Amino acid sequence: MKKQDKQENSLTGFFVVIIIISASLYSIRKDIQDLWASVTSTFKAIITFITSQLFFVILALIVLAILIYLITKLVKTIKRKKEETKSEKEELENFLKEEIKHNTESIEKYNNLVNEKIKICKDTKRLKKYVKPLKKKHKKVGQVKEEVEHKEHINQLIEKEREIDKRIEEKERKEMEAEKDKEKILNGLEIWKNNVFKKSELNNRQIETLKEKGFEQVNQFDVLERRQISVLIKLYEKLNHSREHIFLVWSVKRLLEKIGIDIIEEHLTKGADITFKHEGKWFAIEIETGTLLKAPKQLKEKVDYLNEQYPNRWMFVVSNEKLAPRYAKFGLSTQRNRVQENLEKLLKNT
Numbered sequence: 001m002k003k004q005d006k007q008e009n010s011l012t013g014f015f016v017v018i019i020i021i022s023a024s025l026y027s028i029r030k031d032i033q034d035l036w037a038s039v040t041s042t043f044k045a046i047i048t049f050i051t052s053q054l055f056f057v058i059l060a061l062i063v064l065a066i067l068i069y070l071i072t073k074l075v076k077t078i079k080r081k082k083e084e085t086k087s088e089k090e091e092l093e094n095f096l097k098e099e100i101k102h103n104t105e106s107i108e109k110y111n112n113l114v115n116e117k118i119k120i121c122k123d124t125k126r127l128k129k130y131v132k133p134l135k136k137k138h139k140k141v142g143q144v145k146e147e148v149e150h151k152e153h154i155n156q157l158i159e160k161e162r163e164i165d166k167r168i169e170e171k172e173r174k175e176m177e178a179e180k181d182k183e184k185i186l187n188g189l190e191i192w193k194n195n196v197f198k199k200s201e202l203n204n205r206q207i208e209t210l211k212e213k214g215f216e217q218v219n220q221f222d223v224l225e226r227r228q229i230s231v232l233i234k235l236y237e238k239l240n241h242s243r244e245h246i247f248l249v250w251s252v253k254r255l256l257e258k259i260g261i262d263i264i265e266e267h268l269t270k271g272a273d274i275t276f277k278h279e280g281k282w283f284a285i286e287i288e289t290g291t292l293l294k295a296p297k298q299l300k301e302k303v304d305y306l307n308e309q310y311p312n313r314w315m316f317v318v319s320n321e322k323l324a325p326r327y328a329k330f331g332l333s334t335q336r337n338r339v340q341e342n343l344e345k346l347l348k349n350t
Contacts, residue, residue: 085126085127088124088127089127089130092117092121092127092130092134095117095137096130096133096134096137100140100141100144107141107144107145107148108145110141111138111141111142111145114134114137114138114141115138117130117134118131118134118135118138121134182209182212182213185205185206185209186209186210186213189206189210191210191213191234195233195234195235195236195246195250196231196232196233196246196247196250197210197215197231197232198229198230198231199217199229199230199231199232200229200230202232207232210232210234211232213234214234214235215232215233215234216232216233216234216243217230217231217232217233218230218231218232218233218243218247219231220243220244220247220248220251221336221337222251222254223248223251223252223254223255223317223336223337223339223340224251224254224255224258224340226337231247231250233246233247236268239268239269241268242289244289244319245273245287245289245319248287248317248319248336249266249273249274249287251336252274252285252287252317252339253266253274255339255340255343256274256276256343259340259343259344261276261277261278262277263276263277264276271284271305271309272284272285272286272306272309272310272314273285273286273287274286274287275310278347281313281350282309282310282313283310283313283314283346283347283350284306284309284310284313284314285314285315285316285317285343286302286306286314286315286316286317287316287317287319288316288317288318288319288323288327289318289319289320289323290318290319290320290323293323293326293327299330303330303331306331307331312349312350313346313350314331314332315331315332315333315334315342315343315346316328316330316331316332316333316334317334317336317339318333318334318335318336319336320335321335321336321337323335332346
């Protein structure tokens with residue numbers, strides 16, 4: 001029932017709206033008629049104007065102006081394109097004539113530039129004719145690049161060689177200075193007359209230099225200090241003297257100097273090993289390491305010579321205490337730790 005009432009109310013509202021609109025239109029019918037008449041008149045005037053000669057003249061003028069504008073713009077565009085093309089061509093011509101720079105950094109950039117221009121010319125129809133010359137240029141750049149790299153490689157080798165020469169010269173200079181320094185050290189030590197040096201009396205540089213010159217470090221019992229000491233000894237080149245023999249000669253000479261003997265002589269080949277003068281008389285000391293015991297004839301000749309030249313004024317100094325009794329059969333014999341004692345007896349008895 002309610003639904004039916006709602007439908008009736010809606011229909012009634014609709015008819016009311018229609019009646020209101022119709023009444024409104026009827027009240028302004030004269031205004032609508034006047035508007036329609038005005039529109040119709042205006043339309044007829046427009047049609048009349050469009051079909052008139054004046055309209056076609058105005059239209060022609062507008063079209064002409066537009067055409068003139070478009071043609072002018074086209075001409076300018078064509079001119080600009082021609083100028084751009086001319087400029088591009090001139091640039092390419094100059095680029096193709098340009099000398100290739102001969103250094104690695106520039107030629108690498110130049111090579112990239114050639115590749116860019118080849119790409120541009122391939123993509124631009126008006127510049128396609130430059131592709132082939134540019135490719136030739138690219139090939140030439142590659143050749144020059146190889147030459148430059150080769151030249152730089154040669155220069156690097158030359159520079160390395162110069163650097164090596166400088167290092168060699170510097171090394172030779174340092175070696176010469178070192179040799180002069182060594183020579184100065186050796187001259188100061190007077191090695192031409194000394195074959196033994198006490199290590200404690202040398203500095204490290206002197207020790208190093210002497211070792212480079214052929215001196216060897218040994219520990220021996222010294223007859224003066226009566227203890228083991230470290231010395232540097234060099235063997236005689238043409239004589240068959242042992243290290244013990246050379247050391248004992250040096251050690252005994254030190255003892256003689258200590259007790260006040262001024263005149264001391266060392267004999268490397270003939271006669272006694274050491275001779276010295278005391279109170280107007282000559283004395284002799286023979287250093288033995290046991291070699292003469294193996295040659296009885298030479299030992300006898302040596303003893304006979306000593307008895308004849310230095311009667312009761314000579315003695316043996318042996319390197320090993322076990323040798324003392326064996327040499328005592330031929331003359332006064334002493335081991336290292338009793339040299340000073342027996343030497344004093346020898347000097348007193350004469």
